[in-house]
Amino acid sequence: AQRVTQPEKLLSVFKGAPVELKCNYSYSGSPELFWYVQYSRQRLQLLLRHISRESIKGFTADLNKGETSFHLKKPFAQEEDSAMYYCALGGSRLTFGEGTQLTVNP
């Protein structure tokens, strides 16, 4: 069975500090991984997907198959990054992690 774990429910950093949101997965095949974000009073939306190898809003995520991880990173956090972040695994059917609430303090 596929599983996604986000070990931190809450994460608080100061503006300008680096931030890393952890995501570990369990999957027997070749994984398809995503990060979704939910800003306050907005819809859940895709932030980035591992297959695109892109940087969105300064965030990057690298798939590490050896460690079965897909951590989300940003070198300099901004206040507008404060949101709930979900890691998700799958293709036609997604499995979501529990989510990490990121707060960036001024």
Next chain:
Amino acid sequence: DGGITQSPKYLFRKEGQNVTLSCEQNLNHDAMYWYRQDPGQGLRLIYYSQIVNDFQKGDIAEGYSVSREKKESFPLTVTSAQKNPTAFYLCASRAPDLNNEQFFGPGTRLTVL
């Protein structure tokens, strides 16, 4: 906003009553999904439909039912058999031509009184 709409935004129901949550999309997507979002538990899949007139149970289907008679619509019924129905419900559809990105509706908050 457009794409996926859910109604109503807030819904109250008395214990023992069935209630139906609406989800409509105009994105021409074949696949649609219902999730339940609870604090600390992330999103859990209730039901999904890959195509019209077909649907499958997700991880927590007990106490719920769905139908998919039209491509645009995927209503969810929360029955009286659902033991803990108070939650935030999210509907989504999937774009296979965008590397399986799922697009989400604004959600319906159901409260059982």
